[in-house]
Amino acid sequence: MDNNSTYNQERNKLKLVLNSFTDAILFESKERIIEFVNDSFCNLFKIKFSPEAVTGTNSEEGVIASSFQFKNPSRFIYRIEEILEERIPIKSEEVLLRDGRVLLRDYSPISFENELLGHLWIYRESKQILDVPSKVEYSINESLFESIVNNIPVDIFVLNAQKQYIFVNKHCLPDERKRKFIIGKTDSEYRRFYSVRHERNFIEEEALDETINQAVLSHFETKSNDLSGMECYKRTTLYPVVTEQGVVEKVLGFSIDISNEKEAESKLNTIIEQYTHALNCINDVVLIANGDLELDFLNNAFHNQLFDASSDEGKIYKHIPFQKYDFYKHLFSVLSGDVNNAGGRINLKGENDVASWYRYNIHKGILTNENKQGSIVAVLNDITKEVSLEENLLEVVKREKELNELKSAFVNMVSHEMRTPLAIISSSAEIIQMMLASGKPKEEIENYANNILSEVERMTTFMNDILMISKIEAGKIEFKPEPVSLISFVNEIMQKAYLPWKDNRNLSLLVKGTERIFPFDVKMLRHILQNLIDNSFKYSPNKPSPQLRLRYSNSYITFSVIDSGIGIHPDDIQKLFSSFSRGRNVGSISGSGIGLVVVKYFVDQHNGSIRIKSKLNVGTIFSVKIPF
Amino acid sequence: MEKKTILVVEDEHLLLHNIVSILDLFGFNTLQAANATDALAILETKKPDLILSDVMMGEIDGFQFIKMVKENPSLINIPFIFLTALADVIDRNKGMVGGAEAYVTKPFSGKELVKTINQVLQK
Numbered sequence: 001m002d003n004n005s006t007y008n009q010e011r012n013k014l015k016l017v018l019n020s021f022t023d024a025i026l027f028e029s030k031e032r033i034i035e036f037v038n039d040s041f042c043n044l045f046k047i048k049f050s051p052e053a054v055t056g057t058n059s060e061e062g063v064i065a066s067s068f069q070f071k072n073p074s075r076f077i078y079r080i081e082e083i084l085e086e087r088i089p090i091k092s093e094e095v096l097l098r099d100g101r102v103l104l105r106d107y108s109p110i111s112f113e114n115e116l117l118g119h120l121w122i123y124r125e126s127k128q129i130l131d132v133p134s135k136v137e138y139s140i141n142e143s144l145f146e147s148i149v150n151n152i153p154v155d156i157f158v159l160n161a162q163k164q165y166i167f168v169n170k171h172c173l174p175d176e177r178k179r180k181f182i183i184g185k186t187d188s189e190y191r192r193f194y195s196v197r198h199e200r201n202f203i204e205e206e207a208l209d210e211t212i213n214q215a216v217l218s219h220f221e222t223k224s225n226d227l228s229g230m231e232c233y234k235r236t237t238l239y240p241v242v243t244e245q246g247v248v249e250k251v252l253g254f255s256i257d258i259s260n261e262k263e264a265e266s267k268l269n270t271i272i273e274q275y276t277h278a279l280n281c282i283n284d285v286v287l288i289a290n291g292d293l294e295l296d297f298l299n300n301a302f303h304n305q306l307f308d309a310s311s312d313e314g315k316i317y318k319h320i321p322f323q324k325y326d327f328y329k330h331l332f333s334v335l336s337g338d339v340n341n342a343g344g345r346i347n348l349k350g351e352n353d354v355a356s357w358y359r360y361n362i363h364k365g366i367l368t369n370e371n372k373q374g375s376i377v378a379v380l381n382d383i384t385k386e387v388s389l390e391e392n393l394l395e396v397v398k399r400e401k402e403l404n405e406l407k408s409a410f411v412n413m414v415s416h417e418m419r420t421p422l423a424i425i426s427s428s429a430e431i432i433q434m435m436l437a438s439g440k441p442k443e444e445i446e447n448y449a450n451n452i453l454s455e456v457e458r459m460t461t462f463m464n465d466i467l468m469i470s471k472i473e474a475g476k477i478e479f480k481p482e483p484v485s486l487i488s489f490v491n492e493i494m495q496k497a498y499l500p501w502k503d504n505r506n507l508s509l510l511v512k513g514t515e516r517i518f519p520f521d522v523k524m525l526r527h528i529l530q531n532l533i534d535n536s537f538k539y540s541p542n543k544p545s546p547q548l549r550l551r552y553s554n555s556y557i558t559f560s561v562i563d564s565g566i567g568i569h570p571d572d573i574q575k576l577f578s579s580f581s582r583g584r585n586v587g588s589i590s591g592s593g594i595g596l597v598v599v600k601y602f603v604d605q606h607n608g609s610i611r612i613k614s615k616l617n618v619g620t621i622f623s624v625k626i627p628f
Numbered sequence: 629m630e631k632k633t634i635l636v637v638e639d640e641h642l643l644l645h646n647i648v649s650i651l652d653l654f655g656f657n658t659l660q661a662a663n664a665t666d667a668l669a670i671l672e673t674k675k676p677d678l679i680l681s682d683v684m685m686g687e688i689d690g691f692q693f694i695k696m697v698k699e700n701p702s703l704i705n706i707p708f709i710f711l712t713a714l715a716d717v718i719d720r721n722k723g724m725v726g727g728a729e730a731y732v733t734k735p736f737s738g739k740e741l742v743k744t745i746n747q748v749l750q751k
Contacts, residue, residue: 416684419713420640423734427646430738434653451642 024123028059030116044123071096083107102126155255161248211238215248233262285380289316291335291373305350330362334376340364357387417462421455428452465594479605481519493529501537505545513552518628524602531595532561532622540565556627564619573612632749633657635676637667639685650738664688671703683712698727707748
């Protein structure tokens with residue numbers, strides 16, 4: 001009897017203690033008989049009976065009786081069975097009541113010395129009231145829709161407006177425990193338990209904020225490792241689920257594996273890089289432009305040769321001015337589709353304002369933009385060197401032509417100058433023969449004989465002149481001055497040829513000033529004097545003798561040859577020193593016209609100058625001035 | 629047979645004289661001019677049976693001279709012979725193209741010259 005009252009006393013004490021708990025507590029035996037239940041439990045589950053009345057009843061019946069209070073009654077019942085079967089302790093499992101309240105359930109099997117005694121249930125109200133479908137609903141309503149969602153090879157998840165997971169499909173989290181655990185947690189809360197490295201999901205905060213706050217779609221890409229450790233890329237899209245009032249109440253998200261896409265993109269980029277690199281290695285300028293004349297691509301050659309850094313704009317005409325009409329004419333005809341290809345030459349100023357010649361070729365481009373405008377590819381190669389070579393070549397050819405023409409003219413002149421005396425010689429000889437045969441007087445015959453002789457002399461002089469010119473051209477006539485007495489030199493020449501000349505006239509000499517010995521080229525001066533004096537005699541037949549005057553002044557010597565002969569027409573004076581020209585009035589006086597050219601050359605060698613003064617039918621003065 | 633008249637146009641004085649002498653000795657009448665201008669002046673009043681002209685002369689050369697003569701309807705039928713020192717083909721052809729009947733190159737023999745003249749006159 002004493003044991004019983006002690007037991008009852010103890011029991012009452014325990015009851016008091018347990019009843020003071022606000023949490024609902026129930027303990028049932030392993031046979032499912034309620035051994036203890038507190039007030040809070042009865043209040044919570046609206047049990048009409050007092051705890052004492054409930055004690056000793058079958059808990060199973062109680063479960064069924066109170067199931068109506070739960071949002072999903074059958075689920076509630078089933079879950080209890082499940083828990084009792086598993087006998088795994090549970091902490092804070094959410095249970096939804098029909099009235100919207102959320103309860104948190106704790107369960108613990110109680111054993112003593114390895115023997116199960118019973119089951120302890122504790123319930124308390126959750127602080128939050130969530131109108132959220134619990135996962136319990138989902139696992140019971142394993143509808144077709146749900147099995148599809150769980151078998152799709154795409155990560156699908158749903159968040160509430162507080163960024164907590166309310167649904168996650170199998171592909172997203174294959175581990176069922178983790179799937180259960182994540183419900184009600186935010187991404188960061190979840191990741192505190194499971195490090196990102198092993199998981200494939202995480203949500204970019206910015207994107208989520210955007211979707212929730214602005215009710216817009218957002219995307220983000222993530223890189224992670226899949227279960228086999230391979231790198232994989234995912235693109236996640238977040239959709240806002242919006243109430244009629246426009247409030248975002250849920251966010252639906254799905255992620256797709258874009259690793260293949262990424263790989264393809266990476267391969268494509270490598271290829272693009274390869275070709276771009278190739279284009280950047282060549283010296284030709286390559287540019288791609290669209291129908292708006294915007295530059296889509298420029299290779300390095302463009303930057304090095306043509307890019308006008310002062311103009312940032314990507315329009316072609318900032319670098320190739322519109323004034324290059326041909327270029328733009330070709331460009332537009334390719335753009336418009338008239339032709340596939342057009343080209344030409346263009347001169348452009350590149351860096352440092354250096355102008356270069358380019359050959360350009362404009363090709364139809366592959367791409368077309370939304371406005372159906374085409375594009376063009378222009379290739380320019382620098383042909384400045386070629387153009388310059390071309391110009392040089394043209395120059396050379398021109399000169400060759402000129403030279404050939406000069407040669408021809410020269411040959412013609414020589415031919416004429418030789419053939420004319422020959423014609424006179426041969427016809428004279430013929431006439432002499434005919435006259436001898438017909439007995440004409442010898443005076444007449446003698447004239448023709450004289451003509452032959454003078455023509456021979458003429459040809460000889462001519463040959464000598466040609467030879468002299470040829471030697472000069474070949475550089476064989478060197479200027480070799482030596483200081484010799486000019487007066488002695490002149491006297492010597494006069495003695496030899498002009499005292500008298502062949503027509504018996506004597507050249508007179510006049511010297512003014514004091515002689516000064518200075519260096520001159522003897523052979524050249526001989527030639528000058530002989531030529532001028534010969535001419536003075538030749539062109540003044542039957543006139544008073546010509547005169548040679550030497551005048552010494554401080555810094556130069558002047559010698560003049562003066563005659564009173566036929567004179568020279570003023571217009572002819574200019575031309576005398578150019579090849580082949582003779583005065584228009586020379587008439588019957590023979591001469592080749594080359595002599596004076598050589599004279600001028602020799603005078604030039606002495607740094608001297610030659611001047612002519614003449615009056616028709618009065619006379620001529622040739623003056624040569626040579627500095628000391 | 630009537631004596632034929634030849635107008636000789638040659639700027640080399642000695643050669644002109646020799647040609648005239650040869651033609652004289654061969655029984656021709658001659659007219660002389662030292663250049664094309666003088667020759668044209670002579671042609672205004674006299675009409676020779678043939679014109680023997682040098683090519684390379686002063687301001688008006690043989691080719692221009694023949695053109696000017698052929699433009700004159702009263703002179704167009706007078707045959708031309710060129711006396712030329714130029715031996716190349718082009719100029720010879722120019723002579724023919726210019727309307728000359730024949731050409732003779734310098735130096736020439738008197739007999740050759742007279743033969744050519746007679747051939748042309750007979751045409």
